[in-house]
Amino acid sequence: MMNIYLAFVFCFFSGFISAQTPVFEGRVMHGKEAVPFATIGVKGKNIGTVANENGYFKLILPMDKLSKDNDTIIVSSIGFIEKKLSIDKIGRAVGKSQEVFLEKDEFLLEEVKIKPGKVKVKRFGNSRVARLTSHTIFPRSQQVDDALGRETGMVLKIDTNITLKDFNIYISGNQFKNVRFRLQFYDLSNDVPVLIPVRDDILFDSGPNSGWIKVDLKEHNISIRGKEKIGVTIQWLTSEKLDDNSRFLSISGFLKVFSLGGLYRPKSQALWQYSKWTLSLYLTADSFSM
Structure with missing residues (x-):
């Protein structure tokens, strides 16, 4: 399969408010x-x-x-x-x-019972790093920023009985003091993303650095059963500039011509879109088999 490396840009523009805009x-x-x-x-x-x-x-x-x-x-x-x-x-x-x-919401998560069998630590996703890419987030410059809540991520093929250990994503460029994200998981059994419930919000910060960011998931006790593919996304919550020249944070990724591996929506309630883009992100999990 041919991979084409290009610039991948998500723009998060700040909204101007006129006197007539409610x-x-x-x-x-x-x-x-x-x-x-x-x-x-x-x-x-x-x-x-x-x-x-x-x-x-x-x-x-x-x-x-x-x-x-x-x-x-x-x-x-x-x-x-x-x-x-x-x-x-x-x-x-x-x-x-x-x-x-x-x-x-007093929902009860299903109790996970581990049956005797083999367990392997496996990686699901993309650990390769592309050099020509940018997933760009512009800082707030006006009274109201109407771009908060955008989500981007990937479709991952997984084993049918896994417990998550960590999430990893590669930041290729960063002009911010910090960007805060929410990590979310979606059931893609019917191709329409349905949020997989977890016990609490999984938030993580970029800090001012670039490179791989690792989010420890063991304390969240997330087990996924009976799924062959899921969506894994990060949602932009807030950002803090280093200075007035801070303009973007970029995430490594590349274009797969014959695959719809990217998952994106511009707002929290907007319709989902699939794309040919693959980001440098992956999950590490315990995979159980009989």
């Missing part, structure tokens, strides 16, 4: 506590954002692209029941800071 703003809460890094987005559309670590958010609402009758804003976070808000109700309250309350 902005839905507020705070995501659970009781009296803030819900950090909750996602807020319009179902099926490229409109969304992410709350900050204190639960505060601002979302631009281009009303000319929205239907009061058919469109819904989804507010969600790991471990909570998602909340649906009508565009009509939100539109009437624009200009006032609003509190959005989420309730805990």
Whole structure:
């Protein structure tokens, strides 16, 4: 299979706000506590954002692209029941800071029972490093950044009985003091990504350096059973500039002409897109067999 190495660019542009542009703003809460890094987005559309670590958010609402009758804003976070808000109700309250309350989701993860058998430590994904690539994140420069929450990742073929040990990704260029990401996993059994529930948010920071970043997953006790392929993505939550010239963070990757191995969506509730891009990322896992 022929591999073509090219520049791969995801742009995260900051949004300008005119006086006529409605902005839905507020705070995501659970009781009296803030819900950090909750996602807020319009179902099926490229409109969304992410709350900050204190639960505060601002979302631009281009009303000319929205239907009061058919469109819904989804507010969600790991471990909570998602909340649906009508565009009509939100539109009437624009200009006032609003509190959005989420309730805990008391779901029970299936208890994993390891049966006697062979176990091997295996790697799933791509550990090669491409030199001509950039997955670019631009810093916030305006009052509202409407690009938060974009996700990118890969489709990985896996064994049917694995327990995750770590996640690894190669940062090829970094002009930031820090970028915070959320790691997420999706069931691709029917080709439409369905979020695989985990016990808590898996967050990691880039720091100011380049090279491989390793995220230890053992404490999260993530076991995946009966799946032949999954989606593994990172979601951009926030970034901190080193200086005014900070412009991008790039992730190594390459183009596979005959494969749709890339997974991407521009907002937390937008439609998923498959691409020919393969990023330098992989999982290490214990693989069990009888």
